[in-house]
Amino acid sequence: MKVVIMGCGRVGAQLAGLLDADGHEVTILDIDAYSFRRLPPNFGGTALLGNGIDEAVLKKAGIEKADVFVALTQGDNRNVMAAQIAKHIFHVPRVICRIYDPLRQELYDTLGIEAFSPTTIFAHLVKEKIEKS
Amino acid sequence: MYIIIVGGGRVGYYLARALLEEGHEVLIIEKNASFCDIINEEMGSVCVRGDGCEAATLAEVGTGRADMLVAVTGDDEDNLVACQVAKYKFNVPRTIARIRNPQNEAIFKKLGVDVPVSATNIILEAIEKEVPTHPLTHLLTLTERGLELVEVRIPPNSTSIGKSLRELSLPAGSRLALIIPKNRKPRIPTPSTVLREGDQVIALTTPESEEALRAALIGT
Numbered sequence: 001m002k003v004v005i006m007g008c009g010r011v012g013a014q015l016a017g018l019l020d021a022d023g024h025e026v027t028i029l030d031i032d033a034y035s036f037r038r039l040p041p042n043f044g045g046t047a048l049l050g051n052g053i054d055e056a057v058l059k060k061a062g063i064e065k066a067d068v069f070v071a072l073t074q075g076d077n078r079n080v081m082a083a084q085i086a087k088h089i090f091h092v093p094r095v096i097c098r099i100y101d102p103l104r105q106e107l108y109d110t111l112g113i114e115a116f117s118p119t120t121i122f123a124h125l126v127k128e129k130i131e132k133s
Numbered sequence: 134m135y136i137i138i139v140g141g142g143r144v145g146y147y148l149a150r151a152l153l154e155e156g157h158e159v160l161i162i163e164k165n166a167s168f169c170d171i172i173n174e175e176m177g178s179v180c181v182r183g184d185g186c187e188a189a190t191l192a193e194v195g196t197g198r199a200d201m202l203v204a205v206t207g208d209d210e211d212n213l214v215a216c217q218v219a220k221y222k223f224n225v226p227r228t229i230a231r232i233r234n235p236q237n238e239a240i241f242k243k244l245g246v247d248v249p250v251s252a253t254n255i256i257l258e259a260i261e262k263e264v265p266t267h268p269l270t271h272l273l274t275l276t277e278r279g280l281e282l283v284e285v286r287i288p289p290n291s292t293s294i295g296k297s298l299r300e301l302s303l304p305a306g307s308r309l310a311l312i313i314p315k316n317r318k319p320r321i322p323t324p325s326t327v328l329r330e331g332d333q334v335i336a337l338t339t340p341e342s343e344e345a346l347r348a349a350l351i352g353t
Contacts (some may be wrong), residue, residue: 053210055236077186077210080217084244103188104214107222 004066004092005029006052006082007073011098013038015070020045027061052082055089063090071097076104083113134158137199137225139185139215140206141168144231144252148205149179160194186214188222196223205231213237216246238276269347272335279339282310285350287332292352299324301349306342311335 001024005012008030016028017040026045029052030036036047050057052071063069069086071079076099083097096114099105105117134157138145141163152159153176162185163169172180183190185204196202202219204212209232216228229248230241241249254274261270273282287294293301298309312326313319313333320326328334328350338346 054234055240075210077208077214081210081213084213085240088243089240101187104186104218107188107218111217111221 001025001067002062002065003027003068003070004058004061004063004086005070005072006079007071008035008038008047009072009074010038012070012072013040015072016045017043027066029057029061053078053085055085058082058085058090063092066090066092068092068094068096071095076100080104080108080113080115083108083115087113134200135195135198136160137162137185137191137194137196137202137219139202139204139212140231141165141172141180142205142207144205146172148203149176153179162190162194186211186218188218191215191218191223196225199223199225201225201227201229203229203231207233209233209237209241213241213244213246216241217244220245220247242277268351269343280337281340281343283336283338283343283346285334285336285347287328287330287334288351289330290352291328291330291350293328293350294330295327297325297327298322301328303349304338304342304345307336307338307346309334309336 003019003024003026005016005028008028012028016026020026020043027048029048029050031051033049039047048061052058063086069092071083073079079097079099083095086092087095099108099115099117100119102117102120105115108115136152136157136159138149138161141161145161149159149161159179161172161180162183163180164184166182169180169182181194196219202216202225204215206212212230216230219225220228227247229250230246232238232241232249232251235251235253238249238251258271268286268288270284271281272284309322311319312322314329315331334350336346
């Protein structure tokens, strides 16, 4: 599969490494070249400097042929905007988007974007841990 | 009308002033506490501190009964999300977003923003009008119809001077709507209308035919 990831933070870099190791074709975007230091040394995919809310940058990243687009920057709104461009302009079959704000996550989930909120997931996870012990 | 403004920076500030003067009910949502204080001191309690992209904040300020939401922060993505949350969660009838990157105009329309306002384009159009040597001016752009209304001034060295419209090879995607000669009455062009130096030509064109229209009227 061809996967485009926006945001090379801890999660983005780790995901890129995992997918690359599994043999997927990975392109990862970030607005800061320094972020690419997080990629594993043997990363075989493409690291591209640029902003994922810019159509031209997305095209350069090969969005037109991508099977999956994942938005993982620190900014909820940036993720939401890039995800919608990927979905509605470039018609990427699967679009996954991180949204910290649970309310916004619910809204965009109903608007056709696979959105997940690490806030909610983590809160439940910790709660479960506490209640189990 | 009840109008919510997201972003209390310079644009939001002056917009609020103008709308209050017109007698509208206005509320500004601004993240920065000191901006909020200044606004509330000067205009009365019209500013709430918070994130205008958050549904919780929008619920708090009664977005459900708003007639319009205008997002004028400095970030295109924030303006998009504020408008979308207002529209899809609170059914606000009209949403307006300020955009900085002119390319985002079409994207925002497609994603449900009723009116994207590109300050960059507006400034460019205004400057075009003020530059007398600029032969083609954009008067109005109907983005979703793929049409624009332009004004072309026939310069002294133009190859079209003295020719009738049927002699000019005007592109298929454009129509001349009106010709305003210097010091004479405007007239509706016919194929036999002859162009003169200084004529102001008002034309409808598709963006693709704009260059061909310019070339036909002015020459290369």
